[in-house]
Amino acid sequence: MRFTDWATRVLLISLMFMALIVVLLIGRATKLQHNPITSHTSYPRVTAWSQYPQAQFQSAKYLENKSQVVLKSPVKTNKAVARYITTQAFAHYRPNYQVASVDPSNYGERYAQDVNGVPVNNQPIIVLHETGYSASSAVNFFQVAHNDETVQASYHALIKLDGTVVYLVPPEKRAFGAANSVFDGSEGVETVQTNPHLPPSVNNFAYHVSLETPPDSYDSSSQQTHSGYTEAQYNSLAWLIAQSQVRNDRITTHRLVDRSGKKVDPINFDGHKFLNLLNTYRQVRPIYRVSN
Numbered sequence: 458m459r460f461t462d463w464a465t466r467v468l469l470i471s472l473m474f475m476a477l478i479v480v481l482l483i484g485r486a487t488k489l490q491h492n493p494i495t496s497h498t499s500y501p502r503v504t505a506w507s508q509y510p511q512a513q514f515q516s517a518k519y520l521e522n523k524s525q526v527v528l529k530s531p532v533k534t535n536k537a538v539a540r541y542i543t544t545q546a547f548a549h550y551r552p553n554y555q556v557a558s559v560d561p562s563n564y565g566e567r568y569a570q571d572v573n574g575v576p577v578n579n580q581p582i583i584v585l586h587e588t589g590y591s592a593s594s595a596v597n598f599f600q601v602a603h604n605d606e607t608v609q610a611s612y613h614a615l616i617k618l619d620g621t622v623v624y625l626v627p628p629e630k631r632a633f634g635a636a637n638s639v640f641d642g643s644e645g646v647e648t649v650q651t652n653p654h655l656p657p658s659v660n661n662f663a664y665h666v667s668l669e670t671p672p673d674s675y676d677s678s679s680q681q682t683h684s685g686y687t688e689a690q691y692n693s694l695a696w697l698i699a700q701s702q703v704r705n706d707r708i709t710t711h712r713l714v715d716r717s718g719k720k721v722d723p724i725n726f727d728g729h730k731f732l733n734l735l736n737t738y739r740q741v742r743p744i745y746r747v748s749n
Contacts, residue, residue, distance in 0.1 A: 508581045508702040509628035509664040510614070539741045543699055547738040552693040553621040559599045563611040563633060564626045565651075567661055572653045579647050579662035582640050582707045583698060584714055586667035587686075587723040590675055592617045595667070599625060606655060609633050612665040614697060620689030622697055634665030638714040643706060659714050666697060668723055683725040691730055699738035 571577055588595040592615055603609045611632045615623040626632040637656035639648040640663075650657035668686050670677075677683040698708065711720045 509583075510666075510697050510700040511628065538744055540744050541699070541702055541739045542742050543739050544737065547696060547699050550692060550696050550738070552689075552696060553619070555621060555623045557596045557600070557623055557625055559611050559625050560602045562602045562604065563599050563609045565631045565633070567629065567631045568649070568651050571657075572650050577649050577661060579649065580644075580707065581662055581664060581701070581703050582642075582647075582659060582709060583664045583666065583701065583703050584634055584659065584709055584711055585694075585723050585726065586612060586634060586665060586711045587670045587726075588615065588667050589670055589722070591672070592623065592669040595669075596623065596625070606652065607636075612667045614666045615669065616666065616690050616693045616697070617669045618671065618687050618690065620687070620693040622693050628664055631660050632663075632665045633660060634663060634667075635659055635711060635714055635720075637716045639716055640707075640709060640714050642709075656716070663714075664701070664703070666694065668694065668726075674724070677724060678721055680725045685725045685727070686723075691727070691734055695731060695734035695738050698735060705732065705735070 569576060595612075595615060599611045611626050612634055613624075613626045613628055613630075613632045615625060617623065631651075635658050638658045638660075639646055640659050641647075647662070648657040648659060649661040651661055668690050671684045671686070674683040710726065711722045
């Protein structure tokens, strides 16, 4: 075979492959035109669980200057919003921690719709509790499977008397911390029914954290007979919540959200002390976004 004949055949084969590729590309473009990709914004927005406190472990390295970082935009902006950042005090506080597994029957998923199919997009709240008895008794209860939906219960985190933070349910999951409950805040009454057989509750958008009850206050139901919580507990609670983007006015108690009339915890809780500590562990800093 002469070289010119061989070169001609190679050229023809190459042209055929190129034509095939062009046909395939045109077909793909036509398919995309008739079947456009659906934007994520068309789906109901689920509560942003990343705004809740995240697990911080002792093995993590805290850089002191890292706590002072403010997010900056590389372009000109003129619309300011606020964001919490942690402080030097947060970086220096090192509570002990534990991780305890919870039986899957005692927590669930956060829903994007209620039982009627209505989209829900409540902003996060934090609900404060107390255990009633020892921390170990609460953890033991959460680790036992419960088929009865009326007794299933859990917290996202628990703080022992010595300030140890016990991580229980991941923040992206729905802990069963409050049954019949409603949050009455600046944006109105908020509650979500996710089970047709149970009353609506705040669980779908709440992060539940509990303080261990002091031994001399077991079964106590009044401030007069409740000895209160330790300094270590207040510090660890403020440290934990400082990691969140939940506003102060969306931090509440089990007593305030309860609608059964039976919950009074956390008893003898010093809200002023807690907020003062919280404000030392986090601060509001402006960040900027491009105006629409």
